[in-house]
Amino acid sequence: MVLFRRTLGEVLRSARMQRGLTLREVSAEARVSLGYISEIERGQKEASSELLASLCQALDLPLSVVLREASAAVAREEALAGLVTIERPVALERPARAVVASAA
């Protein structure tokens, strides 16, 4: 299951690093506790919409861009999950060989 908060956390962390900002700086700018931002970045806490808006403002990053990045990252995860699903029918063809192997 692809969880939004994990991808969102990665996007926010990546944006902060690209700007060379510390958790302390973003915390002061967004008026959100450092520990809370850290948990959001690690995908451990859900960010409320108000908090997400504050973080975006502190990072000088439009919410639409954060969501676009998150969408792209989730799409990659979904594609990987899709590959696993596609492999299942291939795996289903194998019992024939398995039967031969166990008979041998």
Next chain:
Amino acid sequence: MVLFRRTLGEVLRSARMQRGLTLREVSAEARVSLGYISEIERGQKEASSELLASLCQALDLPLSVVLREASAAVAREEALAGLVTIERPVALERPARAVVASAA
């Protein structure tokens, strides 16, 4: 301030309507209370990442698509907010005429 939950609610509601599904059907499929889904659609409650994943599954809609739609809708709201900001300097030029008007 553009709030993610409002845009998300609109995207989820629109997707449900397009599929011709009732709140009751999505509620049964996603195993989430009807009232809760209704509040999420109206942007009144935040959806946890697990709940969002369940709703996407019930709507047969990849999370990446929901986020892409939300990003596009937020971008439109941001553009509108930008227009308002751009209009401010124009408004600042008006006091000169206002002074003339009050002197006349």
